[in-house]
Amino acid sequence: MSLAKEFLANFTDANGGAKYLEILQEVANRKSRAIQVALQDIINYKGLDEFHEFMTRLTENTRRYVSIFSSAIDELLPEPTEAFPDDDHDILMTQRAENGTDNADVYFKAPSKGRPSTIREVKASHIGQLVRIAGIVTHCSDVKPLMAVAVYTCEDCGHEIYQEVTSRVFMPLFKCSSSRCRVNSKAGNPILQLRASKFLKFQEAKMQELAEHVPKGHIPRSMTVHLRGELTRKVVAPGDVVEFSGIFLPIPYTGFKALRAGLVADTYLEATAVTHFKKKYEEYEFQKDEEEQITRLAEDGDIYNKLSRSLAPEIYGHEDIKSFASLACGCSSQAVKGWDEDVLKHIAFIYIRGDVHICLMGDPGVAKSQLLKHIINVAPRGVYTTGKGSSGVGLTAAVMRDQVTNEMVLEGGALVLADMGICAIDEFDKMDESDRTAIHEVMEQQTLFLLQPIQPGRYDLRRTPAKNINLPPALLSRFDLLWLILVRADMDSDLELAKHVLHVHQTQESPALGFEPLETNILRCEEIIPIRSTGVRGVHSNSLLEHQARRTKSKTPHSYTTVRTLLSILRISAALARLRFSESVAQSDVDEALRLMQMSKISLYADDRQKAGLDAISDTYSIIRDEAARSNKTHVSYANALNWISRKGYSEAQLKECLEEYAALNVWQIDPNTFDIRFI
Numbered sequence: 001m002s003l004a005k006e007f008l009a010n011f012t013d014a015n016g017g018a019k020y021l022e023i024l025q026e027v028a029n030r031k032s033r034a035i036q037v038a039l040q041d042i043i044n045y046k047g048l049d050e051f052h053e054f055m056t057r058l059t060e061n062t063r064r065y066v067s068i069f070s071s072a073i074d075e076l077l078p079e080p081t082e083a084f085p086d087d088d089h090d091i092l093m094t095q096r097a098e099n100g101t102d103n104a105d106v107y108f109k110a111p112s113k114g115r116p117s118t119i120r121e122v123k124a125s126h127i128g129q130l131v132r133i134a135g136i137v138t139h140c141s142d143v144k145p146l147m148a149v150a151v152y153t154c155e156d157c158g159h160e161i162y163q164e165v166t167s168r169v170f171m172p173l174f175k176c177s178s179s180r181c182r183v184n185s186k187a188g189n190p191i192l193q194l195r196a197s198k199f200l201k202f203q204e205a206k207m208q209e210l211a212e213h214v215p216k217g218h219i220p221r222s223m224t225v226h227l228r229g230e231l232t233r234k235v236v237a238p239g240d241v242v243e244f245s246g247i248f249l250p251i252p253y254t255g256f257k258a259l260r261a262g263l264v265a266d267t268y269l270e271a272t273a274v275t276h277f278k279k280k281y282e283e284y285e286f287q288k289d290e291e292e293q294i295t296r297l298a299e300d301g302d303i304y305n306k307l308s309r310s311l312a313p314e315i316y317g318h319e320d321i322k323s324f325a326s327l328a329c330g331c332s333s334q335a336v337k338g339w340d341e342d343v344l345k346h347i348a349f350i351y352i353r354g355d356v357h358i359c360l361m362g363d364p365g366v367a368k369s370q371l372l373k374h375i376i377n378v379a380p381r382g383v384y385t386t387g388k389g390s391s392g393v394g395l396t397a398a399v400m401r402d403q404v405t406n407e408m409v410l411e412g413g414a415l416v417l418a419d420m421g422i423c424a425i426d427e428f429d430k431m432d433e434s435d436r437t438a439i440h441e442v443m444e445q446q447t448l449f450l451l452q453p454i455q456p457g458r459y460d461l462r463r464t465p466a467k468n469i470n471l472p473p474a475l476l477s478r479f480d481l482l483w484l485i486l487v488r489a490d491m492d493s494d495l496e497l498a499k500h501v502l503h504v505h506q507t508q509e510s511p512a513l514g515f516e517p518l519e520t521n522i523l524r525c526e527e528i529i530p531i532r533s534t535g536v537r538g539v540h541s542n543s544l545l546e547h548q549a550r551r552t553k554s555k556t557p558h559s560y561t562t563v564r565t566l567l568s569i570l571r572i573s574a575a576l577a578r579l580r581f582s583e584s585v586a587q588s589d590v591d592e593a594l595r596l597m598q599m600s601k602i603s604l605y606a607d608d609r610q611k612a613g614l615d616a617i618s619d620t621y622s623i624i625r626d627e628a629a630r631s632n633k634t635h636v637s638y639a640n641a642l643n644w645i646s647r648k649g650y651s652e653a654q655l656k657e658c659l660e661e662y663a664a665l666n667v668w669q670i671d672p673n674t675f676d677i678r679f680i
């Protein structure tokens, strides 16, 4: 205990203040009841060597050190410096203090260095130790009073008896322990005084391991977490991604369960600190360097391209899907405000949702699942689940009996946990039809994004998507984009893919992108800041409607325009504007939104692209024209043009043919030496 006293009395923080003595003064003045001891402070206090043995003992037998620190605190507790009302409550507190039953609550916070453990990594060998565990909260009970000290008054001798309660069940006292009753050979009659007893706020949470910690094909594990005192209500809602520091403890079964269980005990985590990992968009606090990087990005004219190419750089190609996925992260459920009346008058809905849904379909092994996991990792709140293992209840909510309060409560499923975030449902087509209908309403109310890869086996291009995907049209129509990824015979593209995959596996990093890929935390910030922007003002409606009318006259079959299509264009355009930190949607945003919609349709009817007159040469021209328009350039280097078209799977030979054909039409001039392009 001497080391504990020395540390608490002499530790000074970075500002030279006596951190823990100040906290003890707060406790003495009844301004606080909790003392959180950061183990990092103990490490910093004397360097690891001096306190190494102390730290090891503390982390391996934490509960014992809670009582050691409590005793040290009792000896160090200063006199109050502020008077407080002298009422019967105070008399009681004084008595408790004299009986040592009113200790302040001591909590240890594990050092934040290194990766927290996953639930799967915490074993029986960790029993009694201080551990850090990261996970997603799936259930929170109400905050209830938990008795910590039972106070009795003996009816015969008036003696006050204190009984410390350390579990959720305890045996009340029936015999008075005073000397007077003992001398009189009386059992006495201790009466429990609830008003005098000490209660702690108590909350029970269920934490599930994060999707990225679950080995393929395994079921996510969960753990019960007990939150007491000042730690209650720190976990705001199911879906919060948090890191708990706590003592891993066994919880003996009681009653008949104990008879059946024998020596087997259940386990739980006695929380001592809670850190929120991914907050809701509004609560996210940016680090200083993040703000600086975002500011530099905001001034960069190529932010959209850099964002989408930084998402899953080790996955080759799929640029348009990555572009749209980065938009999906950055959309907001805010209504799209400020669009001028002409556009809105064509829209039946009063409320225009801001979220987008994507349905990814494709052949096996085209990186659909990998893309989902990257997107979930970037999104501030993301939940990944598989249709094979999910039921409608597992996706929405189940009515469960709360173990603590024995009341019936709603336990949030994947969609609830991802509220205001992104929910990725893999192999959605494997879900039962009856379960799938559970998300119709959710998708329409737009509290979630959905990315759902579907493997219809081999996709038959001669049939419509609805027939290939065997999803009800009512559900299909809720997707803003249906994107088909097929393995196509294309030597150049396959060669590039092979080079890319080999490079990733040899160097454990993605090939050079021509710029420093944005870190995940910057991508996450980048997706968040636009959320905070107010709604974006619309472009002049005529250009939007004309654009859409022109596109839908194209020869691509099945390309009718519904109100939902128009809403999708509104949402995508608004998301593009937000990514540019713009408060208004520009023509280029609408162009890009229409291009993404067009590319989505083309992916579904690829073989019709030739019939639709979008052959390789005109497609190559469209790609160069659109990219040049987006970067607002009239002069395009040959290297850029080649990079743009090869990303779409076209070859250099097709580029050269396109350059010649459109130079002959006086669309552009080609530099005879460098083959650079200058639009006329």
Ligand SMILES: Nc1ncnc2c1ncn2[C@@H]1O[C@H](COP(=O)(O)OP(=O)(O)OP(=O)(O)O)[C@@H](O)[C@H]1O
Residues within 6 Å of the ligand: 314, 315, 316, 317, 362, 363, 364, 365, 366, 367, 368, 369, 370, 371, 453, 455, 497, 500, 501
């Ligand atoms: N374009 C690509 N670039 C890099 N790696 C790829 C690409 N396509 C597939 N892969 C690799 O192929 C493997 C399969 O990827 P993934 O599991 O995401 O495919 P999938 O489409 O989900 O397959 P399935 O439909 O069978 O689940 C992964 O290791 C992935 O990295």
